[in-house]
Amino acid sequence: MISSPTHVAPKRTRGRPRKTEGERDDGNRRQALIAAAAQLFHRKGYDATSTREIAAQVGMQPGSPFYHFGNKQDLLLAVMVEGMRQAAVRQNAAIATLSAQKTDRDRLRVLIRNQFDVLLGPDSDFIPVMLYEWRSLSAEQRQTITQIKDDYEAVWIPVLQALHDSGQLQAPVGLARLMIFGALNWSVQWYQPPSPKTSAKKNQRATLDDLTEAALALFLRDPA
Amino acid sequence: MISSPTHVAPKRTRGRPRKTEGERDDGNRRQALIAAAAQLFHRKGYDATSTREIAAQVGMQPGSPFYHFGNKQDLLLAVMVEGMRQAAVRQNAAIATLSAQKTDRDRLRVLIRNQFDVLLGPDSDFIPVMLYEWRSLSAEQRQTITQIKDDYEAVWIPVLQALHDSGQLQAPVGLARLMIFGALNWSVQWYQPPSPKTSAKKNQRATLDDLTEAALALFLRDPA
DNA sequence: CCTACCGATCGGTAGG
DNA sequence: CCTACCGATCGGTAGG
Numbered sequence: 001m002i003s004s005p006t007h008v009a010p011k012r013t014r015g016r017p018r019k020t021e022g023e024r025d026d027g028n029r030r031q032a033l034i035a036a037a038a039q040l041f042h043r044k045g046y047d048a049t050s051t052r053e054i055a056a057q058v059g060m061q062p063g064s065p066f067y068h069f070g071n072k073q074d075l076l077l078a079v080m081v082e083g084m085r086q087a088a089v090r091q092n093a094a095i096a097t098l099s100a101q102k103t104d105r106d107r108l109r110v111l112i113r114n115q116f117d118v119l120l121g122p123d124s125d126f127i128p129v130m131l132y133e134w135r136s137l138s139a140e141q142r143q144t145i146t147q148i149k150d151d152y153e154a155v156w157i158p159v160l161q162a163l164h165d166s167g168q169l170q171a172p173v174g175l176a177r178l179m180i181f182g183a184l185n186w187s188v189q190w191y192q193p194p195s196p197k198t199s200a201k202k203n204q205r206a207t208l209d210d211l212t213e214a215a216l217a218l219f220l221r222d223p224a
Numbered sequence: 225m226i227s228s229p230t231h232v233a234p235k236r237t238r239g240r241p242r243k244t245e246g247e248r249d250d251g252n253r254r255q256a257l258i259a260a261a262a263q264l265f266h267r268k269g270y271d272a273t274s275t276r277e278i279a280a281q282v283g284m285q286p287g288s289p290f291y292h293f294g295n296k297q298d299l300l301l302a303v304m305v306e307g308m309r310q311a312a313v314r315q316n317a318a319i320a321t322l323s324a325q326k327t328d329r330d331r332l333r334v335l336i337r338n339q340f341d342v343l344l345g346p347d348s349d350f351i352p353v354m355l356y357e358w359r360s361l362s363a364e365q366r367q368t369i370t371q372i373k374d375d376y377e378a379v380w381i382p383v384l385q386a387l388h389d390s391g392q393l394q395a396p397v398g399l400a401r402l403m404i405f406g407a408l409n410w411s412v413q414w415y416q417p418p419s420p421k422t423s424a425k426k427n428q429r430a431t432l433d434d435l436t437e438a439a440l441a442l443f444l445r446d447p448a
Numbered sequence: 449c450c451t452a453c454c455g456a457t458c459g460g461t462a463g464g
Numbered sequence: 465c466c467t468a469c470c471g472a473t474c475g476g477t478a479g480g
Contacts, residue, residue, distance in 0.1 A: 029449085045359055047271030050474060061450050066476060068449090132356070134413075135269055171442035175430065178414055179407035179442055186406025189358075206399065218395035218403055221445050253465085274458060285466050290460060292465090 030068045030078075032058040038079045038125035046076055046133045076133060077141045083126025084148045087118045091155060104162040105220060111156055113212045115184050120191050120208060128188045153177070168220045180219060187211065254292045254302075256282040262303045262349035270300055270357045300357060301365045307350025308372045311342045315379060328386040329444060335380055336439050339408050340432045344415050352412045377401070392444045404443060411435065 036057040040049040051072050052062045069075040094114045098107060118127050130145065137145065160177055163169035169176055194205040206214070260281040264273040275296050276286045293299040318338045322331060342351050354369065361369065384401055387393035393400055418429040430438070 045271060047269060048360070051476085052474075062474095063451085063453095063476070064449055070476095072475065136272070169442075171438045175435065175438040176442055179410070179439060182410025182413075183403035183407040186403070186410055189355075189406075190402055211399065214395045214399040215403060218393075218400055219442060275460085276458075286458095287460075287467085287469095288465055294460095296459065 029058065029060075033060075033065055033068055033075065034078050034082050035125075037075050038083070038129055041076065041079060041129045041133060042125040046129075046136045051075075073136070073138060073141065076129075076136060077144065079126055080130040080133075080137075080145050081148065083130050084145070084152060086123070087114075087127055088148075088152050090114055090118060091152065095155065103223075104159055104166065105168065105216065105223070107159045108163065108220070109212060109216055111159065112180075112184065112215050113208065115181075116187065116208045116211050119185065119188055120193070131185050131188065153181070156180075163220065167224045168222070170221065176219070180215075183215065183218070253282065253284075257284075257289055257292055257299065258302050258306050259349075261299050262307070262353055265300065265303060265353045265357060266349040270353075270360045275299075297360070297362060297365065300353075300360060301368065303350055304354040304357075304361075304369055305372065307354050308369070308376060310347070311338075311351055312372075312376050314338055314342060315376065319379065327447075328383055328390065329392065329440065329447070331383045332387065332444070333436060333440055335383065336404075336408065337432065337436045339405075340411065340435050343409065343412055344417065344432060355409050355412065377405070387444065390447060392447055394445065400443070404439075407439065407442070 033054060037049070037054050040053055040057065051065050054075070055062055055065050065075065069078065091111070091114050094110050095107075098110060118124060130149075134142070134145070156177055157173070160169060160173045160180075164171075164173050164176070171179070191211070192205055194207060257278060261273070261278050264277055264281065275289050278299070279286055279289050289299065293302065315335070315338050318334050319331075322334060342348060354373075358366070358369070380401055381397070384393060384397045384404075388395075388397050388400070395403070415435070416429055418431060
């Protein structure tokens with residue numbers, strides 16, 4: 001076997017960060033761009049973030065993101081699609097763990113808790129970008145996201161309907177769903193996680209579990 | 225009395241729109257800039273709106289807004305301050321009309337209804353800009369808005385506390401307030417007013433009164 | 449993916 | 465408030 005140049009095992013300590021030669025590089029840089037974009041779009045907003053900043057964050061040159069994405073808008077769409085993919089995976093997993101004898105209230109608890117996790121937990125840059133940069137998408141791109149989001153939210157409908165039928169949820173299901181999502185999604189604007197250092201102190205901030213129980217207490221009545 | 229030049233009553237049909245000569249012009253152009261900025265910031269976002277567009281909308285030259293405002297950020301702040309001023313005026317007026325024998329539920333209804341009006345009613349560009357362009361303010365400007373907003377929201381606290389004490393509101397008052405505002409504020413993202421033409425038709429959209437009743441049904445239990 | 453580059457736009461200013 | 469202007473930045477591209 002003729003040794004190819006890639007066998008030389010070059011010790012590159014200079015230059016941009018690159019995958020070791022044997023590694024499959026397929027979507028790796030692309031994923032890095034999406035993650036960097038999500039973080040910057042979340043922190044500074046879409047319009048206020050330059051493609052140069054995103055490139056710099058992953059060690060690329062200013063023009064290089066356009067090798068992976070046709071334009072800046074496509075990168076924004078990729079962030080949102082990736083976020084919804086993760087959210088749906090988590091939501092499906094959370095639902096799957098529910099045993100049959102759980103109550104509808106338990107089901108809603110799981111959905112709400114997962115939503116807070118997606119909004120405020122680790123790796124939670126993607127969904128806030130989707131929620132707050134919707135306006136920057138093209139009409140066609142919005143359709144794409146709308147479809148994905150509708151699928152995600154559809155899981156909530158039967159749970160809310162069951163709660164409505166049993167009298168635990170009084171508002172019309174359609175408006176209730178919109179307002180509940182609003183109450184949860186808005187937490188991105190004000191929630192600050194409890195600092196681990198002062199965890200023993202008195203001025204503890206609310207945990208995601210606290211938020212979940214507060215939401216349930218706010219929306220649901222006791223079962224009849 | 226010597227006739228001053230302003231008495232000539234010049235018939236200007238050319239040139240930029242100007243106030244008739246006798247009129248006091250003090251903050252008039254400034255107010256026009258604020259209103260135009262509010263509309264454009266609401267529709268396109270702060271970063272995506274150029275000061276040139278704002279100037280054009282009120283018939284000014286590209287550099288002229290900077291005669292009224294030191295920079296673009298100051299104009300954004302002015303939009304928000306004006307919005308909060310209007311919202312506070314309306315809220316105070318709404319509260320003042322409440323007779324003493326009204327229930328706490330009635331009080332909350334009035335507050336929620338006013339909030340929907342401020343968010344979705346006529347001249348409702350200002351508050352959405354405040355809610356969704358917060359990030360674009362400087363740290364100092366945020367303090368200014370925070371104080372005004374705290375005053376506005378303070379009115380809600382005793383009402384929510386009373387409802388909590390009587391068992392109609394079960395969630396902790398602090399978190400309940402944040403989530404209720406979230407549910408209401410989020411309506412900016414999805415609400416579309418009923419079209420007047422098809423008002424007799426079947427596919428009616430919700431009115432602001434509908435939203436208010438749905439919100440009350442969602443948050444409150446029947447009094448004990 | 450880098451190099452080198454461009455046209456367009458933008459916030460803001462000097463001077464009247 | 466207009467005229468005239470500037471420096472900076474930005475999204476994006478050609479060619480390798």
